[in-house]
Amino acid sequence: AQSVTQLDSQVPVFEEAPVELRCNYSSSVSVYLFWYVQYPNQGLQLLLKYLSGSTLVKGINGFEAEFNKSQTSFHLRKPSVHISDTAEYFCAVHLGGNKLTFGTGTQLKVEL
């Protein structure tokens, strides 16, 4: 069965520092991967997705992620974070049809 694992439940980082949020997946078939962000009191918003093609995917708000098949990873990165990036970030894999399965989330806390 396809699944994703987010090992870091919380990541504290200072403003303007780089950040990487880790996501590993397990899948025996073609994989479609997503990162969503949830700001406080809001719904999940799509940051970026990997469907095929270039393994480096650029998303909104300066985020990017790299699909690494050999390491079964899809880590999310941003070279310089802002206070407004404080949120919960979810990695997800497409299961087929219209279904996604999500990781447990990583709380990014950006501090001054």
Next chain:
Amino acid sequence: NAGVMQNPRHLVRRRGQEARLRCSPMKGHSHVYWYRQLPEEGLKFMVYLQKENIIDESGMPKERFSAEFPKEGPSILRIQQVVRGDSAAYFCASSPAGAGPYTEAFFGQGTRLTVV
């Protein structure tokens, strides 16, 4: 254009009561999905509906849970005789016609259900 609207945002029920969670999809969207997030877990797919049809309910518990998306009005997730283990955040998402990973689903803010 309002986003996906879920209500109530917070719901408290005593064991044995019924919980009704509502989801109004984005304008023009005819596909609705329900997900559940249990404490310390990721969101898990429950059910996928189109107007008046259940397309995929493979993630729904076999008993006490039901979902509908009538021709008029919001989608409803209904939990009968709630138990403490039903306490979770329930998220609704909607998408326009079309299936698969190439179609973005838009999520609501979720309903936090607490069973006491």
